[in-house]
Amino acid sequence: xxxxxxxxxxxxxxxxxxxxxxxxxxxxxxxxxxxxxxxxxxxxxxxxxxxxxxxxxxxxxxxxxxxxxxxxxxxxxxxxxxxxxxxxxxxxxxxxxxxxxxxxxxxxxxxxxxxxxxxxxxxxxxxxxxxxxxxxxxxxxxxxxxxxxxxxxxxxxxxxxxxxxxxxxxxxxxxxxxxxxxxxxxxxxxxxxxxxxxxxxxxxxxxxxxxxxxxxxxxxxxxxxxxxxxxxxxxxxxxxxxxxxxxxxxxxxxxxxxxxxxxxxxxxxxxxxxxxxxxxxxxxxxxxxxxxxxxxxxxxxxxxxxxxxxxxxxxxxxxxxxxxxxxxxxxx
Amino acid sequence: xxxxxxxxxxxxxxxxxxxxxxxxxxxxxxxxxxxxxxxxxxxxxxxxxxxxxxxxxxxxxxxxxxxxxxxxxxxxxxxxxxxxxxxxxxxxxxxxxxxxxxxxxxxxxxxxxxxxxxxxxxxxxxxxxxxxxxxxxxxxxxxxxxxxxxxxxxxxxxxxxxxxxxxxxxxxxxxxxxxxxxxxxxxxxxxxxxxxxxxxxxxxxxxxxxxxxxxxxxxxxxxxxxxxxxxxxxxxxxxxxxxxxxxxxxxxxxxxxxxxxxxxxxxxxxxxxxxxxxxxxxxxxxxxxxxxxxxxxxxxxxxxxxxxxxxxxxxxxxxxxxxxxxxxxxxx
Numbered sequence: 315x316x317x318x319x320x321x322x323x324x325x326x327x328x329x330x331x332x333x334x335x336x337x338x339x340x341x342x343x344x345x346x347x348x349x350x351x352x353x354x355x356x357x358x359x360x361x362x363x364x365x366x367x368x369x370x371x372x373x374x375x376x377x378x379x380x381x382x383x384x385x386x387x388x389x390x391x392x393x394x395x396x397x398x399x400x401x402x403x404x405x406x407x408x409x410x411x412x413x414x415x416x417x418x419x420x421x422x423x424x425x426x427x428x429x430x431x432x433x434x435x436x437x438x439x440x441x442x443x444x445x446x447x448x449x450x451x452x453x454x455x456x457x458x459x460x461x462x463x464x465x466x467x468x469x470x471x472x473x474x475x476x477x478x479x480x481x482x483x484x485x486x487x488x489x490x491x492x493x494x495x496x497x498x499x500x501x502x503x504x505x506x507x508x509x510x511x512x513x514x515x516x517x518x519x520x521x522x523x524x525x526x527x528x529x530x531x532x533x534x535x536x537x538x539x540x541x542x543x544x545x546x547x548x549x550x551x552x553x554x555x556x557x558x559x560x561x562x563x564x565x566x567x568x569x570x571x572x573x574x575x576x577x578x579x580x581x582x583x584x585x586x587x588x589x590x591x592x593x594x595x596x597x598x599x600x601x602x603x604x605x606x607x608x609x610x611x612x613x614x615x616x617x618x619x620x621x622x623x624x625x626x627x628x629x630x631x632x633x634x635x636x637x638x639x640x641x642x643x644x645x646x
Numbered sequence: 647x648x649x650x651x652x653x654x655x656x657x658x659x660x661x662x663x664x665x666x667x668x669x670x671x672x673x674x675x676x677x678x679x680x681x682x683x684x685x686x687x688x689x690x691x692x693x694x695x696x697x698x699x700x701x702x703x704x705x706x707x708x709x710x711x712x713x714x715x716x717x718x719x720x721x722x723x724x725x726x727x728x729x730x731x732x733x734x735x736x737x738x739x740x741x742x743x744x745x746x747x748x749x750x751x752x753x754x755x756x757x758x759x760x761x762x763x764x765x766x767x768x769x770x771x772x773x774x775x776x777x778x779x780x781x782x783x784x785x786x787x788x789x790x791x792x793x794x795x796x797x798x799x800x801x802x803x804x805x806x807x808x809x810x811x812x813x814x815x816x817x818x819x820x821x822x823x824x825x826x827x828x829x830x831x832x833x834x835x836x837x838x839x840x841x842x843x844x845x846x847x848x849x850x851x852x853x854x855x856x857x858x859x860x861x862x863x864x865x866x867x868x869x870x871x872x873x874x875x876x877x878x879x880x881x882x883x884x885x886x887x888x889x890x891x892x893x894x895x896x897x898x899x900x901x902x903x904x905x906x907x908x909x910x911x912x913x914x915x916x917x918x919x920x921x922x923x924x925x926x927x928x929x930x931x932x933x934x935x936x937x938x939x940x941x942x943x944x945x946x947x948x949x950x951x952x953x954x955x956x957x958x959x960x961x962x963x964x965x966x967x968x969x970x971x972x973x974x975x976x977x978x
Contacts, residue, residue, distance in 0.1 A: 448904055506841070541778035543845070544881075545842065571777075572780055574781070
């Protein structure tokens with residue numbers, strides 16, 4: 315997968331800022347890759363990028379037209395086909411993180427082929443993976459894990475990568491979900507891999523590297539989430555992390571999407587992940603806790619992080635509010 | 647998936663009895679579905695079924711031509727295409743458990759369509775699954791789990807189903823791998839499901855049922871196998887088992903296929919599976935241990951089972967040598 319940039323971020327007529335998470339992630343973390351956003355009448359949200367239409371963006375050098383929104387079910391609404399064809403005609407590759415595949419629409423595949431442009435379905439790996447081998451690889455690895463889904467694992471991973479690089483150490487962010495892939499330009503949407511190959515795909519995401527290099531691997535799901543724990547476990551085993559960072563969000567009372575499902579503590583999450591991590595890396599250790607404190611004020615955020623730090627004996631911070639220096643200070 | 651029978655089991659020129667596991671499983675456990683086997687010159691193994699060629703089997707009423715062999719990589723060797731076409735022309739559906747899909751061969755899809763026959767790739771689910779919900783379902787469920795892959799989970803599950811039914815209780819074997827699917831005529835190859843949907847697919851395998859009915863669910867892999875633990879965990883969560891049976895094989899020194907990977911104890915396997923099972927069924931309990939003792943003599947087999955029973959406080963038996971009555975006696 316090779317995503318050309320700069321991007322034109324298409325957010326359609328979105329009115330919910332959560333629905334444009336993919337576009338916002340790219341704008342926040344790879345602003346140098348984002349030329350502009352393309353909004354339609356009725357759209358009430360923004361990535362913060364300047365506005366351009368397809369012709370303006372093409373003239374300014376846009377290389378990829380990114381479907382930067384999501385909807386429940388990941389459907390590609392046929393109403394957008396003419397817009398996508400216009401972007402192809404303007405010379406851009408098309409990038410989608412939807413569940414529906416661009417390549418399932420014959421009018422798109424024909425036009426892209428005729429124009430020698432790419433249709434990139436970033437949720438659908440086109441690599442044929444192998445099953446996991448659990449063989450030790452060179453280099454160091456850090457994996458973010460969570461008490462739940464959507465607790466900030468990608469933002470934490472990107473913050474950690476930025477902090478390490480600011481210290482002139484070698485590090486690479488390794489994306490495992492569609493937003494992360496758009497930010498970094500490559501990666502594997504691990505939850506879209508055939509389940510026999512989860513660990514093998516995870517192994518391929520952080521290959522052998524220089525001994526002092528850190529791969530910062532974006533985690534997915536949670537070992538305590540009944541729908542997605544299998545993905546989390548395969549990713550954990552294949553990543554062979556030397557270091558784990560537990561991500562957590564304040565104010566949750568149940569697992570995401572499952573009102574009847576209770577929430578694990580940070581301590582339980584540490585123990586569960588360490589137990590399993592040691593299967594493929596006996597030296598694995600948890601080096602910090604990252605908390606999404608957006609539901610409380612500054613004072614309460616500091617207090618919550620202090621309490622978790624005391625309970626766990628680990629550095630604890632909100633990456634957005636406090637930065638992640640204390641966690642990087644604690645790397646092995 | 648609806649596999650018509652009786653089957654003609656095609657084992658080609660196989661010389662390794664392990665390579666015809668799928669055909670042998672059907673012959674052993676669903677002899678009423680197996681009309682005959684079709685062997686070619688050079689074949690040195692057998693399912694024990696009478697021999698017939700395609701024309702003889704068609705005349706005797708065969709409804710499905712089963713590719714009953716496997717090879718490393720699950721490749722469909724093009725040399726078999728003429729044979730498969732002959733079976734289609736004789737009026738049979740084609741059933742394959744290979745990784746390569748029958749439906750990827752245009753000459754097969756065209757012929758099957760013209761003759762209104764099915765090409766059934768049992769490793770490739772064609773259902774669109776949902777993500778798991780962890781909602782409680784009615785009925786009782788038993789899942790076999792393992793210290794490793796290939797320790798007898800399918801044979802144990804089938805033995806348990808047979809024993810329950812012999813007591814005039816309601817039970818259904820639920821297949822999760824290609825051999826089991828061929829035995830039962832339906833099921834889901836869980837390791838071929840997109841990883842986002844492992845638990846959801848597992849939930850669909852044992853739907854709501856009568857309160858006293860037992861689903862006996864065939865386990866896959868092992869929570870301690872670095873390549874396949876994600877599949878095992880998703881299957882465990884989605885199955886919501888009331889009862890677990892731990893399967894084990896004597897004489898293993900490392901995890902299957904991974905010479906560098908140590909082996910868990912039965913006790914560790916019990917604890918690990920119970921910890922995770924309680925996420926979706928707080929009342930889950932382990933009710934017995936099934937051991938493949940084929941590597942030792944009768945006396946050593948009995949002694950090994952006695953020792954494991956004393957260590958675990960659970961009934962322990964080799965399903966083939968001793969039957970599984972003691973485990974069924976211990977059901978909740």
